[in-house]
Amino acid sequence: MSPPGEAGDDAEVITASIRHPERFAVVFDRHAPHIHRYLARRLGGQAADDLMGETFLIAFGGRARYDPAFASARPWLYGIATNLVGQRRREEAREYRLRAALGPPADQDGHADRVAERVTAQAMNDRLAGALAGLARRDRDVLLLIAWEGLSYDEVAVALAIPLGTVRSRLHRARRKVRTVPAPEEVSNHG
Template sequence: MTVTTRQGMSDAAVIEQSWQEPGVFAALYERHAPHISRYVARRLGDDLADDVTAETFYRAFEKRRHYDLDRPDARPWLYGIAANVMAQHHRKETRMLRAFARSGADPVAQTYGGQLEGADDRVTATGMHQSLAAALAGLSRAHREVLLLIAWADLSYEETARALDTSVGTVRSRLHRARKKIRAALGDANPMFVTGNGGGTDRERP
């Protein structure tokens, strides 16, 4: 089967075919790795992005026979695996956020420059304020995970629930608490815009 044909296949179809032809899984990597890598870099910095992305797809490849083929879009599954890999670096992420809150120097933005334009369009126009970094650093891992999967990975509530293997109700509850804490830290300002590009009905508008 040609690469062009695979590009027209759903993620689920690619994964299913990779059961018999492992090399086909590369199409899933080519399709989603750049987005996963940018998301990881935004959270952990450029130095860990490649390693975390590689580990994410290695685990995905190893688990591919357990994938639910009724789900044509593998993004929630992949982001869920990435979240588990990033959990090992939770303390580093918190240290990065606190360092940015103190200094105002965002190491990720300095590394990527204009490449991050559009990736963070759910944060205020002036970028990730120091006060927002401090607020994010103060969130629990569970609350931060939900908030950023929706705000930066552009997942819906349902997709976030699938990524984290939890219920939509739990996602809504965690998101509400995360927003409440951030608003309190920012003096009731709401810097997080969680409407998706597609305007999903289950996303709240600011």
């Protein structure tokens, strides 16, 4: 029989970790890959490593306040991670602008089809990066949690501690703004 807290849902594990702190490792093992992927998409690899550790340190420190009505800790962890990303939002916007300014990577083998694919992909990345950088932080957080992490509207509401209607309105506003960014060929024809 396994010790209490190692099996069961996240709420049970977190509750058990209050008396047996080492049990919190189960929550880390279950959710660290998802949180790291989300942070890496938002900020890049090194920042993701740093913020993932910080996310779980904050969660560990706040585990006594975790609401056991929520069986899964993932939305709670995304909320912590998103708040940490928010603290770095100026750096994030700078990163999006830098990616847009770099242009397509150099093609090393000279193959024309690969070059065309990379240029097209880079143009779309530039367009998306510019659109993301132009969004309000709150709208961007909702859009990325849904688009990148596949969270439901309800999970985003929990993660960001906002009403469900606010999730819907922020997502609608973000989608509308992203759609209005001109396609790469529209920019070059008018530039």
